[in-house]
Amino acid sequence: MNLNATLLVVIAASAIFYGTPLLFASVGELLAERSGVLNLGVEGMMLVGAVSAFWTGQHLHGPDWVVLSAAVLVAALAATATSLIHAVLAVSLRANQIVSGLALTIFAGAAGLSSYLGNIGHLGGHARLHEFKAVDLFGLGQTPILGPLVFHQNALVYASWLLVPLAMFYLYRTRPGLHVRAVGESPETADAMGVNVAAYRYVHTLIGGALAGVGGAYFSLAISPNWVDGMTSGAGWIAIALVIFAFWRPELALVGAYLFGAFSSLAFTLQARQVHLPPEVFNSLPYLMTIVVLVFVSTGWAKRRLGAPASLGVPYVREER
């Protein structure tokens, strides 16, 4: 009996593989939301990341690791530039964040900027030249159970495992992290403390963009073999739901991302083992669970202890203090 082919290991492995792009995007969105900026443009930013990563991978020549690192960097930068639109509208111009974020997804997403870039770059119809392959770490890839889960993942998965503790440390243990939380909870107080509210909101909206871009790059460099319009197919929305599901905490975003990642392929895994359940059930589970969590978060107790940053989505205007 091959332990690594057992149902649980297979499900866990696919949870990690398909949860990773969600993890990048939701940690990014979480940081932006912690600073008080709700950005519904995640899907659009991910697609801009996906297309620019794919373009870089097709045009840059060199060893795999150089090209892939450059592609991820380009994806992060392109998505950061995209998120700048939202930052300007939401922070400087104090526009409605929901409208601005939605507009960003419509503008940059499927049938928008990312598709346009894919078309003018002639990305379609060619196999990708570089991809994130699973790395057999320390030769332990075949170890029972832990092998496929821990020691046989691609570089972006390992990067995401560094990202989560880093984000936790930053938010909970550093002075800038404290400031971010202050800016998100009570910008007036933060302002009075001498924290530059606008600067914090800008920086974290941009970090959110960069991480969404990396999540998008995962789709075009690890999942899909070719460029396809709208290839994230809603992952950006799941990432936003995930932030709520994770109570705005990076450690819970990790759990949630893997849970939602598992749902995305569970129907197929069961079908291949003669268990027939409608795939629609699994596809809707992330949203159903988010609704349950939303209900829970709305209760008084949870609102005080676990809820959304108090000033989430509220533009800060100093004159109105």
Add this chain to the structure above:
Amino acid sequence: MKRPALFAVSVMALVGLSACGSTTSQASPSASAGPIKAAWIYVGPTTDGGWTTAHDKGRKYVEQQLGSKVQTTFKENVPEGPQVSQVIEDLVRDGNKIIFATSFGFQDAMDAAAKAHPNVFFEQATGYKMEPNLAEYFGAAEDADYLTGMALGAASKKGKIGFVAPFPIPEVIREINAVALGAQATHPGATVQVVWTNTWFDPTKEKQAAQSLLSAGVDAIGQGQDSPATGDAAKAVGIPWSGYDSDQTQYAPDIWQTATVYNWGPYYTKRVQAAIDGTWKSGSYYGNLADGFVDIAPFGKSVSADAQAAINAKKQALISGSFYEFAGPLKDQSGAVKVPSGSKLQLTDILTMDWFVQGVIGNPKGA
């Protein structure tokens, strides 16, 4: 709401910038009579590397053959839903005289449009409804699918073959049956295990479905999907793979076997020419290996010389008519005889096929 006008303007600007996916290309400026306008409706992007790529190759072939006599348009990524009626109306309003719809789910809207616009010629791929101005066209892909199945059977060590399948409709069911019968010809007792994705084109889902089969232990894998994502999953574990619709060798050359491919160009050219000449008639075209409408893609480097020889011999037998894959005796999944020895399935039987042959693992009614 501090500055409603500002964000309203910014939203409108952003939305306005996002373009929609339609492209018109004209072979050359028209002479006095003006070119006929022909349109194609695609379910996926022209760059899907499979089904829609093949149709678009056909459209380009028409441009090449008819030059300034035709002006072609296509609409890509059209969902199989109520939107397609709108797309057809737009195309008619733009003056298109012949419209090709290239996915099964467009059929009802095409039928309705044909009744509403008697002066426009409609052509529906893979469907069955007909009107005086609505024709059907497809081909005996099952013949080529059988040959693809032979390659998979020969490549499989244990005879456990996986198949990533889109929708439980006759066109896909007979494809799976033909693959299974072909695999059993080169690997007696081979099974074909099916996972339904409920999508024609979604690389992520297709890859997940392929991975689920690979982790369940199949050692060769085929697909009825429009993207090469199945091959991407198989490549990671070095399992032989057959594609669909187009030559997809470039996506995984080491494991590539072959694929059923369609050559739509000559049919499209003939029909557009007929529309120009005024000789267009409704009908149901079912192309085959003999007339070159269907074929198999070039073999991959891992296909053995023996397998290639056996497949080529069978291809000749299919062309000459001395062999037909859906000839009795054929049993269904339960082992009951569906087609007795000495008789064979007729075209109407296979166009409505809703049962799996023996050796297929899965539910012909879907997941």
